[in-house]
Amino acid sequence: MTPKNPPPLNTIFRFTVIGLVVAILATAFAYVGGWLDPGRLTPDRMINTLEDNAGVHEGYRRNHAKGYCVVGSFESNGNAESLSRATVFATGQVSPLIGRLAIPGGNPHADDGMPPIRSFALQFELPNGEQWRTAMNAMPVFPVSTPQAFWELLQASQPDPRSGKPDPAKMGAFFAGHPETKPFLAWVKTARHSSSFVNVEYNSLDAFRFIDAGGTTHFVRWGLVPEAPFTPMTDAQKQDPDFLSHDLRERLDKGPQRWHLIVTVANPGDPTNDATLAWPADRRQIDAGIVTIDRAQDQADGPCRDINYDPLVLPDGIAGSDDPLLSARSAAYSESYNRRTREEAESATSSTQEPRS
Amino acid sequence: MNPRTAVTFSLPARLLHWLMAIMILTMLFVGVGMVATVSERHVWLVQLHKPLGIAILALVIVRLLVRWRYGTPALPADLPPWQRHSAHLSHWMLYALMLAMPLIGWTMLSAGGYPVTLFAGVTLPDLVSPSPTLYSALRFAHTWLALSLFALILLHLAAALYHGLIRRDGVLASMTKGRRKP
Numbered sequence: 442m443t444p445k446n447p448p449p450l451n452t453i454f455r456f457t458v459i460g461l462v463v464a465i466l467a468t469a470f471a472y473v474g475g476w477l478d479p480g481r482l483t484p485d486r487m488i489n490t491l492e493d494n495a496g497v498h499e500g501y502r503r504n505h506a507k508g509y510c511v512v513g514s515f516e517s518n519g520n521a522e523s524l525s526r527a528t529v530f531a532t533g534q535v536s537p538l539i540g541r542l543a544i545p546g547g548n549p550h551a552d553d554g555m556p557p558i559r560s561f562a563l564q565f566e567l568p569n570g571e572q573w574r575t576a577m578n579a580m581p582v583f584p585v586s587t588p589q590a591f592w593e594l595l596q597a598s599q600p601d602p603r604s605g606k607p608d609p610a611k612m613g614a615f616f617a618g619h620p621e622t623k624p625f626l627a628w629v630k631t632a633r634h635s636s637s638f639v640n641v642e643y644n645s646l647d648a649f650r651f652i653d654a655g656g657t658t659h660f661v662r663w664g665l666v667p668e669a670p671f672t673p674m675t676d677a678q679k680q681d682p683d684f685l686s687h688d689l690r691e692r693l694d695k696g697p698q699r700w701h702l703i704v705t706v707a708n709p710g711d712p713t714n715d716a717t718l719a720w721p722a723d724r725r726q727i728d729a730g731i732v733t734i735d736r737a738q739d740q741a742d743g744p745c746r747d748i749n750y751d752p753l754v755l756p757d758g759i760a761g762s763d764d765p766l767l768s769a770r771s772a773a774y775s776e777s778y779n780r781r782t783r784e785e786a787e788s789a790t791s792s793t794q795e796p797r798s
Numbered sequence: 799m800n801p802r803t804a805v806t807f808s809l810p811a812r813l814l815h816w817l818m819a820i821m822i823l824t825m826l827f828v829g830v831g832m833v834a835t836v837s838e839r840h841v842w843l844v845q846l847h848k849p850l851g852i853a854i855l856a857l858v859i860v861r862l863l864v865r866w867r868y869g870t871p872a873l874p875a876d877l878p879p880w881q882r883h884s885a886h887l888s889h890w891m892l893y894a895l896m897l898a899m900p901l902i903g904w905t906m907l908s909a910g911g912y913p914v915t916l917f918a919g920v921t922l923p924d925l926v927s928p929s930p931t932l933y934s935a936l937r938f939a940h941t942w943l944a945l946s947l948f949a950l951i952l953l954h955l956a957a958a959l960y961h962g963l964i965r966r967d968g969v970l971a972s973m974t975k976g977r978r979k980p
Contacts, residue, residue, distance in 0.1 A: 452964065455963040455964055456964065458959070458963060459956055459959040459960060459963060459964075460956075462955065462956075462959060463952050463955060463956050466952060466955070467952060469827075470826070470827065470830065470948060473827050473830055473831040473834070474830035474831065474834050475830075475834030475835070481834065481835065482835075482836050482837075483833075483834050483835060483836065484833065484834075484835075484836055484840075485834075487836060569921060570913050570921040570922075570923065570924065571913060571915075571919075571921055572913045588836045588837070652918075746930075747910075747911055747928055747930045747933075748911055749910070749911075749912070751912075753841060754912065754913065756919075757918040757919035758918075760918070761841060763838075765837070765838060767841070768836065768837060768838045768839075768840045768841040769836035769837075769840075771840060771841060771844075772832075772833075772835065772836045772840040773836060775833075776833075778910070779934075779937055782910070782930040782931075782933050782934040782937070783934045783937075783938070785930045785931070785934070786930060786931040786933075786934035786935065789930075789931050790931070
């Protein structure tokens with residue numbers, strides 16, 4: 442067929458239509474991608490703020506940078522089977538574990554005696570390629586309930602270049618403007634530094650959903666309760682910036698370390714979207730089985746190094762809740778993982794001699 | 799009939815084209831959106847991204863078979879050679895990216911040690927063993943090829959409208975309408 446030759450004005454109009462269609466689509470794409478929305482809290486901006494606070498330590502996690510890989514297993518006793526159809530809870534099921542014990546903060550060379558908080562991340566391997574990943578903290582509640590507030594907390598706690606410490610005035614202003622931090626602050630006042638990674642209780646903090654065989658949903662939080670009794674950090678330990686890893690190796694040389702996986706079930710009406718609020722102490726608790734850690738390995742070459750402990754990598758039978766921190770953790774951990782694997786890849790190609798972090 | 803003399807694309811080709819156009823545009827918006835927010839949208843967009851990607855992978859294979867079976871209508875004889883070459887090149891690039899993007903995404907997640915969960919309880923097998931170096935390279939490729947695919951789609955759309963509005967040579971109609979009566 443022969444193309445017609447429309448009049449010039451008409452042609453200009455038609456070209457304009459084409460240009461507009463393309464421009465509208467491109468603009469919508471740019472908006473969704475965050476390029477036209479500088480105020481949006483993106484995973485990128487969250488991780489940038491962590492880097493502003495602690496510096497860039499290539500190859501390391503952007504938060505909880507200092508840690509150790511541990512290996513062991515979880516043996517289910519079947520008690521949680523009625524709450525969740527996840528195979529990890531089947532009676533007698535033994536799931537291999539790759540874990541990571543760490544302290545908070547973005548500095549991989551931090552002094553173990555500084556923060557009173559320790560963290561425990563676990564990856565349970567299930568049959569059929571499923572996994573359950575969880576990243577728990579040794580504290581009863583989270584300081585804030587939203588990603589935005591967490592970002593503001595990070596900004597407020599940025600170290601002052603002169604003192605190297607957060608500006609107390611900024612911190613004070615943040616806490617004054619965020620009354621939801623009160624339960625956390627009350628705990629910090631009484632918190633004692635433990636002598637070990639293995640004698641503290643770790644909590645999921647965020648709520649999750651367990652889905653049972655009948656499809657019914659149960660809101661839960663979980664935690665690890667240690668068999669080793671709590672003892673506080675000693676004066677000798679205060680002199681050793683790596684006392685937690687030294688203690689861990691000493692204890693594992695003597696034998697495996699154990700925790701009970703305790704599942705707490707919410708009552709109707711308990712807050713599931715607010716990690717700053719603990720549930721009342723009388724809630725039903727189920728001892729689901731034993732987490733055993735047999736050995737530890739340096740994170741530079743240990744099996745936990747390349748695992749992103751994204752709390753939303755969950756098997757069938759466990760799902761996220763309406764807690765807004767969960768999606769933010771998932772998104773931000775992923776960005777941290779992307780950055781550190783890129784750095785690992787770069788260091789692997791630039792030098793095969795130097796040990797990677 | 800000889801596929802080369804067909805005036806329009808076959809019905810299966812047209813259905814696949816428009817279905818996949820919606821799916822791929824959705825996929826690209828989901829992709830850039832999910833990595834640009836820490837809100838709850840992140841979670842459900844990621845959950846949508848994986849099964850949608852696998853569906854696109856399955857459909858593009860069907861589509862290549864349909865193309866092979868039914869052929870494509872010839873371009874207008876008076877189309878300038880550079881436009882003819884651009885048309886062929888861009889179409890094969892579109893097919894290559896439609897095929898590559900889901901495969902890269904799947905391999906990338908395997909290399910990162912992530913289970914590729916499509917729906918609760920449905921986890922795809924790992925294509926490779928975990929490797930941070932491979933993960934990092936594929937993660938980079940996934941982003942930049944996605945942006946290239948989007949740019950190519952804009953070009954494709956502009957060219958289709960150019961055929962439909964400026965040249966009015968039946969090329970756009972070959973994908974929008976059924977075969978015309980002679």
